[in-house]
Amino acid sequence: MTARRGVTGSGRGTASGGLTVTGPMSSRERFLAACHRRPVDATPVWFMRQAGSSLPAVRAMRQHHDPQAIALTPELAAAAAAAPVEALGVDAAVLFADVMLPLGPMGVALALTDSGPRIERPLRSAADVARLRPIEPEEDLGPVLAGARLLRDQLGDDTAVIGLAAGPFTLAAYLIEGGPSRDFPLARAFLHAQPAAWARLMGLLSDVVRSYLLAQAAAGVDAVQLFDSWAGALAPADYVAHVAPYTRRVLAGLPLPTVHFVAGAPNLLEAMATAGGDVIGLDWRVGLGEAWERLGSGIALQGNLDPARVLAGWGPAAQGARAILAEVAGRLGHVFNLGHAVAPGSDPGVLRDLVTLVHEASRAARPGREAA
Amino acid sequence: MEEARLPRFLAACRGLDVDATPVWFMRQAGRSLPEYRAVRERYGLVEIVGRAELCAEVSLQPVRRLGVDAAIVFADLSTPLPGLGLSVEVVDGVGPVVSPLIRSAADLAAFRPFEPRAAVGPLLEAIGLLRRASPVPVIGFAGAPFTVASYLVEGGPSRDLARTRAFLIACPDLFADLLSRLGAMTAAYLRAQVEAGAQALQLFDSWAGALAPVDYALFVRPVMATLLADLADLEVPIIHFATGTAGYLELQAAAGGDVIGLDWRVDLGEARRRLGRRPVQGNLEPQGVLAPWPALAARADAVLAAAGDGPGHVFNLGHGVPAAADPEVLRRLVDHVHERTARRPAGSRAA
Numbered sequence: 119m120t121a122r123r124g125v126t127g128s129g130r131g132t133a134s135g136g137l138t139v140t141g142p143m144s145s146r147e148r149f150l151a152a153c154h155r156r157p158v159d160a161t162p163v164w165f166m167r168q169a170g171s172s173l174p175a176v177r178a179m180r181q182h183h184d185p186q187a188i189a190l191t192p193e194l195a196a197a198a199a200a201a202p203v204e205a206l207g208v209d210a211a212v213l214f215a216d217v218m219l220p221l222g223p224m225g226v227a228l229a230l231t232d233s234g235p236r237i238e239r240p241l242r243s244a245a246d247v248a249r250l251r252p253i254e255p256e257e258d259l260g261p262v263l264a265g266a267r268l269l270r271d272q273l274g275d276d277t278a279v280i281g282l283a284a285g286p287f288t289l290a291a292y293l294i295e296g297g298p299s300r301d302f303p304l305a306r307a308f309l310h311a312q313p314a315a316w317a318r319l320m321g322l323l324s325d326v327v328r329s330y331l332l333a334q335a336a337a338g339v340d341a342v343q344l345f346d347s348w349a350g351a352l353a354p355a356d357y358v359a360h361v362a363p364y365t366r367r368v369l370a371g372l373p374l375p376t377v378h379f380v381a382g383a384p385n386l387l388e389a390m391a392t393a394g395g396d397v398i399g400l401d402w403r404v405g406l407g408e409a410w411e412r413l414g415s416g417i418a419l420q421g422n423l424d425p426a427r428v429l430a431g432w433g434p435a436a437q438g439a440r441a442i443l444a445e446v447a448g449r450l451g452h453v454f455n456l457g458h459a460v461a462p463g464s465d466p467g468v469l470r471d472l473v474t475l476v477h478e479a480s481r482a483a484r485p486g487r488e489a490a
Numbered sequence: 491m492e493e494a495r496l497p498r499f500l501a502a503c504r505g506l507d508v509d510a511t512p513v514w515f516m517r518q519a520g521r522s523l524p525e526y527r528a529v530r531e532r533y534g535l536v537e538i539v540g541r542a543e544l545c546a547e548v549s550l551q552p553v554r555r556l557g558v559d560a561a562i563v564f565a566d567l568s569t570p571l572p573g574l575g576l577s578v579e580v581v582d583g584v585g586p587v588v589s590p591l592i593r594s595a596a597d598l599a600a601f602r603p604f605e606p607r608a609a610v611g612p613l614l615e616a617i618g619l620l621r622r623a624s625p626v627p628v629i630g631f632a633g634a635p636f637t638v639a640s641y642l643v644e645g646g647p648s649r650d651l652a653r654t655r656a657f658l659i660a661c662p663d664l665f666a667d668l669l670s671r672l673g674a675m676t677a678a679y680l681r682a683q684v685e686a687g688a689q690a691l692q693l694f695d696s697w698a699g700a701l702a703p704v705d706y707a708l709f710v711r712p713v714m715a716t717l718l719a720d721l722a723d724l725e726v727p728i729i730h731f732a733t734g735t736a737g738y739l740e741l742q743a744a745a746g747g748d749v750i751g752l753d754w755r756v757d758l759g760e761a762r763r764r765l766g767r768r769p770v771q772g773n774l775e776p777q778g779v780l781a782p783w784p785a786l787a788a789r790a791d792a793v794l795a796a797a798g799d800g801p802g803h804v805f806n807l808g809h810g811v812p813a814a815a816d817p818e819v820l821r822r823l824v825d826h827v828h829e830r831t832a833r834r835p836a837g838s839r840a841a
Contacts, residue, residue, distance in 0.1 A: 300649050303777055303812060310781035350734075353754045353775045353808070355792065382650070382699070384737025385755045402702045404737045424702050426655030434659045441704070457702075461652050 145209035146340060149278040153341055153375035153397050155418050155451035161443070161480035162209040163473045164280070166379075167459035168202040169214050172466050175201040186230050189215040195265030196272055203277050205466060207473045210278035210341075211269060213334070215262045217284035217345055218292060220326050223258030224250045226293065233298065240296035240304070244315035253326050255333035263337045270338035278341065280377075281334030285346025286323035286364040293319070301351040309360050316360060324364040328372075335374050343377040343399065344368065347458075349390075350382030350401075357386050362393040369394030377420055381458055387412055402426075402457030407445045418451030423472075425461045432468050439472055443479055454480075497627050499559040503690060503727035503749050505769045505802040511794065511831035512559035513824045514629070516731075517810030518552035519564045523817055525551050535580050539565050545616035546623065553626055555817055557824045560690070561624045563617050563683070565610075567633030567694060568641060570679045573609025575602040576642070584647050592642045598667055604675040606682030614686040621687030630688030632679050634695035634732070635672035635717065636710045642668065651700040658709060669713040677720040684724045691721070692729040692751065696809075698742070699734015699753075706738055711745040718746030729771055733809060739764050754778075754808025759796035769802030776807040779815045779823065786819065787826055794830055 142159055143151065149162040171177045176198050179188055188194040198214040218235040221228055227238040241247060256263060270279055284292075291305040292298075299305075309316045331342050349361055369376050378395025380386060384404040391398055391413050398417055400409055402424035409419055427438040439454070446452045454476045460469065496504070499512040520526055529538065529548055538544050548564045568578045568586035579587045590597060606614065621628050633641075643654045643665075658665040680691050698710055714730070721728060730747025736756040743750050743765050752761050752772035761770060778789045790805075797803040805827045811820065 298649065306775065306777035307780045307812065307814070310775070310778050310785065313785075350755065354757045356775065382734060385757070403699065403734070405703055408703075408737075424655060424659070424705075426652055427659055429652070429656040430660035458650070461656070 144276040146276055146278040149209045150340060150375065152451055152453045153418055157450065159481060160477045161452055161454050163454040163476045164208045164210040165456050165460050165469060168206060168208055169198045170460050172464055173201050173205050185216060189219060190261040192261055192264040192268050196268040199269050200272055206470045210280050211273060212280045213266055213282055217282060219259060219262060220253055220330055221289065223253045224326065235292055235297065237293055237296045241293045244312060247315045247319045250322055252322060255330050263333055266334055266337035266339055279339045281331060281339035281342040283327045283330050283344055285344050285349065286320050286327055286368065287349045287361045288346050289323050290319055291348050302348055306351065309356065320364040324367040328368045331372060341375040341377065343379055346380045349380045350386060354385050354389060358389050362389055365393040391417055397453060400457065405445060406442060410449065415449060420453040420455050422457040425456045425458050428464045428468050429461045432471060435468050435472055436475055439475055448483060499627050499804065500689060500727060502802060502804045503769055507801050509833055510828045511803055511805050513805040513827045514558040514560040515807050515811050518556060518558055519548050520811060521813035522811050522815040523551050523555060535566060539569055540612050542612045542615035542619055545613060546619035549620050550623060553624055556821050560627050560629050561620055562629040562631060563620060565613055567638060569613060570609055570675060573604045574675060575600060586641050588641050591645045592668055595664055598671060601671060604678050606678055614682055617683055617686040617688055627689040628687060629690045629692055630680060630683030631692040631694060632676045634693045635669045635676055635713045637695050637697045638672050639668050640697045651697055655700065658705065666709060669709060673713045673717045677717055680721055681724065684726050690727045692731055695732035698732040703738045703741065706741055711741055714745035743768055749804060752808065758793055762798060771804040771806050773808040776809050776812055779819055780812060790823060790826055791830065
């Protein structure tokens with residue numbers, strides 16, 4: 119945990135070139151190197167929604183506090199975010215903060231339930247959009263940022279800290295739909311029937327998301343993931359015309375590595391990559407090899423074990439993880455993750471063993487490296 | 491010259507020249523039509539499907555009002571399941587709720603042999619009535635085995651079938667057995683529909699897109715290939731529709747089907763390039779019908795442009811008609827597609 123180990127942004131200490139043989143790395147170095155497509159000693163691993171109730175430390179907390187209370191109490195949020203680092207051995211901690219939190223200070227009444235967010239009065243008109251307010255992250259989401267600073271202090275320099283936000287489309291989709299949906303028909307209808315109100319909404323949301331991510335960067339996170347989880351519901355032409363420009367506005371020139379995740383979007387890979395992100399996060403429905411073929415090897419990829427394999431047990435999980443590493447075939451720029459959030463009911467033991475498997479198998483596969 | 495007399499819908503399914511691009515809409519018989527809503531005020535879904543005259547009438551409503559080029563029999567994907575001994579309740583906004591759910595080999599062994607006349611007699615009768623009354627070809631349909639299997643395993647609403655995916659990964663042999671039994675049921679069900687008068691078939695694999703490509707290849711492709719091969723002797727065109735399969739269209743196409751039905755999430759032009767000369771159906775964004783007319787017309791034109799000048803395109807939405815759709819707009823859309831694609835008589839245009 120010395121400052122010497124710390125690497126911020128784009129890789130101090132590797133100026134001699136990408137193929138420099140690397141000794142053992144800290145988790146943080148490993149994660150950031152993979153985001154920048156530089157050599158790593160082993161493939162970094164984290165899991166979306168890794169701080170779930172299947173971890174004893176988080177479960178104990180959940181007995182007394184709901185997720186929103188945890189997220190808005192810095193000590194609890196930092197402890198919940200740090201729990202999987204200890205329990206699972208992952209290379210990165212992720213802020214414990216529901217991606218819908220920025221909607222509250224925008225003037226939206228919402229409830230975060232176990233089945234997802236519920237918006238009390240879904241947006242129906244341009245007038246509804248006009249009532250939404252921009253946010254001031256330090257004032258409006260201060261506890262989340264305080265939790266991020268605390269987490270950074272507690273973890274020191276060895277573990278990566280990832281910030282997060284929902285993409286503008288995903289926020290808009292919830293605001294219009296009112297809650298979770300298979301393919302967000304009301305949001306898609308709004309986009310088609312009220313294009314001007316849609317543009318105004320997306321403009322406002324992209325400013326909100328960008329300012330929130332910049333505040334997280336200032337609080338000390340190493341990288342951010344933009345969850346545009348539901349953009350895959352769109353026709354490609356609509357994504358390009360009505361979503362990608364706003365995603366670009368959020369991600370362009372952020373002062374830290376960005377992971378751009380969209381679920382169910384094999385149709386949108388190229389358009390997503392064009393919209394931004396140093397790393398493209400993939401769900402389980404597209405092969406990593408195919409994605410690299412389509413996007414070129416100049417971009418890093420994150421993913422993409424089917425979370426159902428973890429739910430099914432160690433055998434299917436291990437088999438799937440090995441298949442993914444084989445597909446990566448030693449390319450630079452792979453962050454191992456599931457293709458979506460850890461499913462409720464998943465065994466933390468399987469997750470922990472997956473981390474070990476990925477570290478060891480990827481270490482062994484690197485020619486000319488000493489075993490760590 | 492025999493071919494010239496084929497209705498344009500059947501000709502397009504065969505990849506033959508047409509006088510104009512045929513149009514029909516998934517869920518064209520349904521809540522967007524006031525005359526359907528009037529029927530629904532008095533009868534439930536199961537009742538409509540269970541009474542031949544009512545079912546034929548509801549199926550004909552969109553042909554009269556919208557001028558579509560095909561009628562599709564009104565039924566639900568879960569309609570044949572009681573024929574296996576399962577109990578089904580169709581819950582509005584949720585979909586079919588089946589019991590008992592499949593959890594073990596014993597649950598499969600308890601299936602009754604599927605006998606179409608006993609299981610869906612009135613529906614078959616409705617197809618006969620529809621065939622006699624309809625000025626356009628009649629489409630029969632069924633849920634594809636994987637999609638039906640998901641109703642038997644998932645046990646509730648889901649966005650991405652997490653339980654079904656975990657089940658097929660944890661119990662691959664049991665799941666394959668379930669698929670193959672559903673494949674046999676579906677073959678018998680569709681065969682009976684053709685014998686009753688259906689002139690084309692559509693298989694709805696509405697949930698296939700939840701799978702990883704490797705799992706689609708391992709589980710779904712073989713059962714679809716067997717099913718489609720089983721039906722080949724019927725000599726009616728079969729539309730193989732799936733949603734969310736943009737990542738593995740080639741696998742979907744390789745499983746079979748005379749026409750590949752596309753959802754709105756894949757670019758039709760790209761699909762044409764990836765699928766070669768295979769006829770395709772689709773794929774206007776369904777929510778696009780709620781847009782102001784100029785925007786909707788532009789979208790329809792974009793679909794037609796992406797489909798290109800060659801034969802083998804059936805115009806449809808990329809999924810079901812939204813309940814809020816205006817029938818006047820749907821009618822205008824049908825006319826618009828016909829006008830934009832009107833061609834000289836077959837034979838004067840190079841394929």
